[in-house]
Amino acid sequence: MPERLANGLKDRRTEIGLTQAELAERVGVTRKTVNTVENGVFTPSATLAIKLAQALGISVEQLFWIER
Amino acid sequence: MNGRSVSERADFLSRRRARILPALAIIYLTQQASYITIRSGPAHRAVDEVKISAWLVLSAVLLTAIATNGFWFQPREVRSMIDDELTRANRNDAMRLGFIFAMLTCIVVYFITMFEPVNGRDAVHIVMSDGLGAALIRWGWLERFAHRDA
Numbered sequence: 001m002p003e004r005l006a007n008g009l010k011d012r013r014t015e016i017g018l019t020q021a022e023l024a025e026r027v028g029v030t031r032k033t034v035n036t037v038e039n040g041v042f043t044p045s046a047t048l049a050i051k052l053a054q055a056l057g058i059s060v061e062q063l064f065w066i067e068r
Numbered sequence: 069m070n071g072r073s074v075s076e077r078a079d080f081l082s083r084r085r086a087r088i089l090p091a092l093a094i095i096y097l098t099q100q101a102s103y104i105t106i107r108s109g110p111a112h113r114a115v116d117e118v119k120i121s122a123w124l125v126l127s128a129v130l131l132t133a134i135a136t137n138g139f140w141f142q143p144r145e146v147r148s149m150i151d152d153e154l155t156r157a158n159r160n161d162a163m164r165l166g167f168i169f170a171m172l173t174c175i176v177v178y179f180i181t182m183f184e185p186v187n188g189r190d191a192v193h194i195v196m197s198d199g200l201g202a203a204l205i206r207w208g209w210l211e212r213f214a215h216r217d218a
Contacts, residue, residue: 025075030082032214033154041214042154 006067009038012056026055078149081139085150086215089208096130097201099123103193127196134163134203158210166203173198 013023020038024031027048036042037052044052053060072080103123106116132138137151137159173195180186 021075021079024079025073028149029152029154030075030149031079032082032211033152035217036154036214039217042157045153048153 004040004067005043005064006040007037007064009034009052009056009063012058012063013038016056018056023052023055027051074143074145074149077142077146078152081142081146082150082155082211083215085138086208086211089204089211092130093201093204093208096126096204097197099126100193100197107190123193127200130200130204134159134166134200134207154214155211158207158214161210162203162207165206166199169202170195170199 013020018026020031020034024034027034028051029048033042033044033048034052037044037048049060049064053063056063099122102119106119137147137155139147139150142150177186177191177194
């Protein structure tokens with residue numbers, strides 16, 4: 001079975017009350033990028049993953065994990 | 069910036085581009101009909117050369133837009149945000165597909181020349197139009213897909 005990078009971006013974002021646009025503004029990307037990462041369509045670079053984790057106040061490992 | 073934040077402005081422009089790209093691809097590819105009509109016609113007039121030159125100018129503009137992300141007259145911070153990680157990935161994917169299409173077209177044109185002569189200008193026109201057209205359509209599709217549900 002192929003590996004997939006799953007994430008808890010949407011759960012964490014809604015938990016702290018941020019919209020996609022607000023999160024996008026914080027990490028310096030457009031809303032579509034946040035949207036595609038949330039949906040698992042786009043795999044972010046390490047740099048963006050760290051920025052997203054920092055903006056959401058959790059570690060990268062808590063935000064992203066590999067699903068088998 | 070009309071009361072909008074950089075992020076909102078970038079998002080607005082990105083959405084607009086996603087809508088415009090397929091239309092641009094259609095306009096660009098339908099121009100080929102005009103070229104074929106001119107080239108297959110009996111004699112070339114000066115106005116025909118202008119039409120062909122218009123295709124060349126449009127090709128150069130579109131190629132530059134794909135290669136540099138466009139939005140040349142926007143502030144640096146807006147341009148930088150529009151050309152974020154996903155957009156760069158989409159552009160690279162589009163350019164990759166455009167290159168493959170151009171190379172496949174080269175193979176087809178080469179094959180045709182075994183049976184019928186194709187002059188250099190026509191060959192360049194066909195290869196460039198196919199490559200650029202494919203890249204535009206791919207980029208437009210990827211951008212629209214990325215904006216879906218956003």
